[in-house]
Amino acid sequence: MQTQIESQGEKETGRLEAFSDGVFAIAITLLVLELKVPSMPLAGATSASLAKALFQLWPSYLALVTSFFTVLIMWMHHHAILRNVHRTDSRLHFSNGCLLLLITFVPYPTSVLAAYLQTPAAKMAAAFYAGSFVLVAISFSIFIYGAFRPHLLSKNASAKFIEATHRSYRMGPPLYLLATLAAFVDARLSLGICTVLWIYWAAVIRG
Amino acid sequence: MQTQIESQGEKETGRLEAFSDGVFAIAITLLVLELKVPSMPLAGATSASLAKALFQLWPSYLALVTSFFTVLIMWMHHHAILRNVHRTDSRLHFSNGCLLLLITFVPYPTSVLAAYLQTPAAKMAAAFYAGSFVLVAISFSIFIYGAFRPHLLSKNASAKFIEATHRSYRMGPPLYLLATLAAFVDARLSLGICTVLWIYWAAVIRG
Amino acid sequence: MQTQIESQGEKETGRLEAFSDGVFAIAITLLVLELKVPSMPLAGATSASLAKALFQLWPSYLALVTSFFTVLIMWMHHHAILRNVHRTDSRLHFSNGCLLLLITFVPYPTSVLAAYLQTPAAKMAAAFYAGSFVLVAISFSIFIYGAFRPHLLSKNASAKFIEATHRSYRMGPPLYLLATLAAFVDARLSLGICTVLWIYWAAVIRG
Amino acid sequence: MQTQIESQGEKETGRLEAFSDGVFAIAITLLVLELKVPSMPLAGATSASLAKALFQLWPSYLALVTSFFTVLIMWMHHHAILRNVHRTDSRLHFSNGCLLLLITFVPYPTSVLAAYLQTPAAKMAAAFYAGSFVLVAISFSIFIYGAFRPHLLSKNASAKFIEATHRSYRMGPPLYLLATLAAFVDARLSLGICTVLWIYWAAVIRG
Numbered sequence: 001m002q003t004q005i006e007s008q009g010e011k012e013t014g015r016l017e018a019f020s021d022g023v024f025a026i027a028i029t030l031l032v033l034e035l036k037v038p039s040m041p042l043a044g045a046t047s048a049s050l051a052k053a054l055f056q057l058w059p060s061y062l063a064l065v066t067s068f069f070t071v072l073i074m075w076m077h078h079h080a081i082l083r084n085v086h087r088t089d090s091r092l093h094f095s096n097g098c099l100l101l102l103i104t105f106v107p108y109p110t111s112v113l114a115a116y117l118q119t120p121a122a123k124m125a126a127a128f129y130a131g132s133f134v135l136v137a138i139s140f141s142i143f144i145y146g147a148f149r150p151h152l153l154s155k156n157a158s159a160k161f162i163e164a165t166h167r168s169y170r171m172g173p174p175l176y177l178l179a180t181l182a183a184f185v186d187a188r189l190s191l192g193i194c195t196v197l198w199i200y201w202a203a204v205i206r207g
Numbered sequence: 208m209q210t211q212i213e214s215q216g217e218k219e220t221g222r223l224e225a226f227s228d229g230v231f232a233i234a235i236t237l238l239v240l241e242l243k244v245p246s247m248p249l250a251g252a253t254s255a256s257l258a259k260a261l262f263q264l265w266p267s268y269l270a271l272v273t274s275f276f277t278v279l280i281m282w283m284h285h286h287a288i289l290r291n292v293h294r295t296d297s298r299l300h301f302s303n304g305c306l307l308l309l310i311t312f313v314p315y316p317t318s319v320l321a322a323y324l325q326t327p328a329a330k331m332a333a334a335f336y337a338g339s340f341v342l343v344a345i346s347f348s349i350f351i352y353g354a355f356r357p358h359l360l361s362k363n364a365s366a367k368f369i370e371a372t373h374r375s376y377r378m379g380p381p382l383y384l385l386a387t388l389a390a391f392v393d394a395r396l397s398l399g400i401c402t403v404l405w406i407y408w409a410a411v412i413r414g
Numbered sequence: 415m416q417t418q419i420e421s422q423g424e425k426e427t428g429r430l431e432a433f434s435d436g437v438f439a440i441a442i443t444l445l446v447l448e449l450k451v452p453s454m455p456l457a458g459a460t461s462a463s464l465a466k467a468l469f470q471l472w473p474s475y476l477a478l479v480t481s482f483f484t485v486l487i488m489w490m491h492h493h494a495i496l497r498n499v500h501r502t503d504s505r506l507h508f509s510n511g512c513l514l515l516l517i518t519f520v521p522y523p524t525s526v527l528a529a530y531l532q533t534p535a536a537k538m539a540a541a542f543y544a545g546s547f548v549l550v551a552i553s554f555s556i557f558i559y560g561a562f563r564p565h566l567l568s569k570n571a572s573a574k575f576i577e578a579t580h581r582s583y584r585m586g587p588p589l590y591l592l593a594t595l596a597a598f599v600d601a602r603l604s605l606g607i608c609t610v611l612w613i614y615w616a617a618v619i620r621g
Numbered sequence: 622m623q624t625q626i627e628s629q630g631e632k633e634t635g636r637l638e639a640f641s642d643g644v645f646a647i648a649i650t651l652l653v654l655e656l657k658v659p660s661m662p663l664a665g666a667t668s669a670s671l672a673k674a675l676f677q678l679w680p681s682y683l684a685l686v687t688s689f690f691t692v693l694i695m696w697m698h699h700h701a702i703l704r705n706v707h708r709t710d711s712r713l714h715f716s717n718g719c720l721l722l723l724i725t726f727v728p729y730p731t732s733v734l735a736a737y738l739q740t741p742a743a744k745m746a747a748a749f750y751a752g753s754f755v756l757v758a759i760s761f762s763i764f765i766y767g768a769f770r771p772h773l774l775s776k777n778a779s780a781k782f783i784e785a786t787h788r789s790y791r792m793g794p795p796l797y798l799l800a801t802l803a804a805f806v807d808a809r810l811s812l813g814i815c816t817v818l819w820i821y822w823a824a825v826i827r828g
Contacts, residue, residue, distance in 0.1 A: 022232030025643030047745035124254035229439030331461035436646030538668035
């Protein structure tokens with residue numbers, strides 16, 4: 001009977017994971033839609049002017065790469081976390097839902113940042129971008145607390161992994177808040193912090 | 208041989224579920240595309256004007272959140288329902304198809320609501336939004352009747368769950384109709400009812 | 415060893431199916447993006463003018479429903495066909511790829527039809543729409559021939575099903591060609607034929 | 622215990638594959654969004670002018686087909702490669718992530734090519750397009766090196782397949798670089814090379 005409970009629990013998170021994977025994969029792919037084809041009078045377009053226009057889109061490329069890896073690494077952690085969980089309940093479903101809502105939202109601040117990074121409104125755009133990740137980080141923390149409750153854990157859950165996850169994610173909200181505040185000093189500083197953060201979390205992932 | 212039939216039935220709904228999960232996940236993620244980057248003369252944009260523009264988009268955020276959770280919770284119920292079903296037939300496939308059509312439609316009334324909530328056309332936008340959910344709720348009811356037919360049910364289907372589902376979803380179409388009619392009194396009242404409804408159905412879900 | 419070969423073959427089509435399911439699900443959900451929020455001077459918008467604008471979009475709704483069910487039913491047949499197939503080879507992969515290319519294309523003629531159905535260019539829009547389904551139907555036929563080759567079939571493949579599928583799909587290309595030609599007489603006649611066709615194929619599906 | 626390790630490894634790549642499949646499927650389907658409905662004064666539109674406008678979009682169709690098959694074939698190889706791999710580690714995850722980033726990017730140079738192929742900026746558009754595939758090909762090579770490390774390989778990995786894959790993909794970056802340089806001679810020559818390349822790699826795939 002124990003095995004039946006285990007396998008039933010595994011099936012439950014399997015569905016939650018498959019749906020979440022879908023949302024992560026779609027959100028990450030929709031990021032490309034923020035890249036707009038440079039519009040210029042088609043007849044007068046030259047290779048030089050197109051090259052210049054494509055080059056000037058560097059804030060879009062930068063925003064795309066930053067958001068892509070931030071979401072990708074969150075997906076990896078999401079997976080690593082649920083590998084330790086065998087049962088679900090409505091609280092886990094709901095906290096996962098809130099996280100997914102914010103993940104699907106990410107392409108929007110990414111577009112805003114890309115559109116305004118080279119304008120006088122750059123600071124606000126960067127603050128909006130980093131501020132969105134404050135919300136993502138908070139909802140990720142709530143998700144972790146929802147997932148790592150004793151009656152949901154799998155029998156072979158790693159106490160060490162749970163501890164390490166709690167420790168590294170506890171720093172998420174304050175660090176993104178720092179990036180948000182840094183935006184009012186300099187937009188690029190804020191983006192730089194966001195970049196350092198995904199590289200840090202990428203390094204934290206264990207196989 | 209009994210187990211073979213069971214497992215074959217399980218495989219059939221498995222495919223139906225996987226496809227439906229995909230459509231739900233994509234529809235829920237496409238909602239973000241209704242959020243438009245504020246357009247203003249880029250050179251004259253300031254942090255203050257961008258902040259104001261982003262803030263004025265609150266109807267879009269509200270519409271996004273309401274639609275996201277309404278669809279998410281419908282997906283959860285969809286799953287809970289099919290957990291009790293082991294075989295499929297063309298009627299179930301077709302009623303599921305109609306439901307998916309309406310789910311993929313949801314981003315459109317969401318965009319309309321977001322675009323017109325702060326205009327004199329708010330009442331019609333809210334009526335169109337809530338009215339779309341009348342159709343969704345009707346097709347969900349038809350789907351439930353299609354799924355809970357004796358020869359499709361799994362052996363361990365819960366009669367109590369089936370009864371409770373019928374009871375709670377029977378109220379869907381009239382309640383969304385009420386929200387639609389309320390829109391002609393006040394658009395926000397209508398949105399408020401839609402919000403209460405997804406919170407109610409979220410609470411109804413049992414682990 | 416026989417069972418190993420069988421199960422390995424099943425795994426191969428499993429991957430093909432999962433990828434195809436994804437493409438079908440995304441293409442079917444992207445159809446909603448053809449629906450544009452009515453644009454009018456926001457300040458002067460009234461509930462009456464919005465209602466009228468939403469109502470005038472009926473060609474878009476009609477095109478959406480027709481394309482949705484045509485693709486949905488093609489997905490169901492795709493599944494039913496691959497249930498009889500256990501092994502894959504490059505020819506099956508390639509013919510499936512061509513089919514998927516045309517499935518991902520469907521949202522485009524759907525948008526064209528929706529945009530021009532009420533203009534003097536309606537006939538060409540309907541011919542382009544129905545003509546696209548001629549290509550889809552041809553590639554579906556090629557896919558069927560690619561799938562139903564003896565060395566790929568599963569041991570419990572149904573000869574009756576294979577025969578019936580060949581028979582009903584052989585009619586696809588000429589019937590859509592008829593719809594294309596009918597477009598030059600009357601755009602609505604063409605759309606009507608397309609509607610009859612998906613209803614016919616829906617009826618042909620067996621459980 | 623050996624089987625446990627094997628099956629655990631299989632599960633790990635299973636997740637990586639499922640997520641990657643999702644991203645490939647979405648990126649390939651988003652390509653259609655680059656096709657814009659011809660815009661002309663709706664009242665004055667005639668069947669003849671619409672036909673002409675749809676015909677003039679041939680660069681878009683060509684770009685769509687080329688990108689579609691290039692990505693589709695890359696997906697097939699991705700699958701064939703991971704069939705030989707049973708364990709994952711962070712380096713494989715990260716190199717796969719970089720590949721996915723570039724795959725999601727493909728719709729953008731496709732749109733740029735489609736928009737500018739018939740303008741005086743055609744050479745730059747084709748160079749940007751082929752140049753993007755240089756990056757894709759480099760990241761694919763890095764992915765292959767990441768995947769084919771001895772401690773990740775499955776016990777029944779085919780040394781011959783690994784050798785053949787290394788050999789055929791080693792040519793990817795220089796050949797796409799050639800296509801990029803060819804763009805500055807003639808945009809169509811560049812596109813022609815890209816077309817020959819996906820046909821070549823399609824032929825290389827074994828079952």
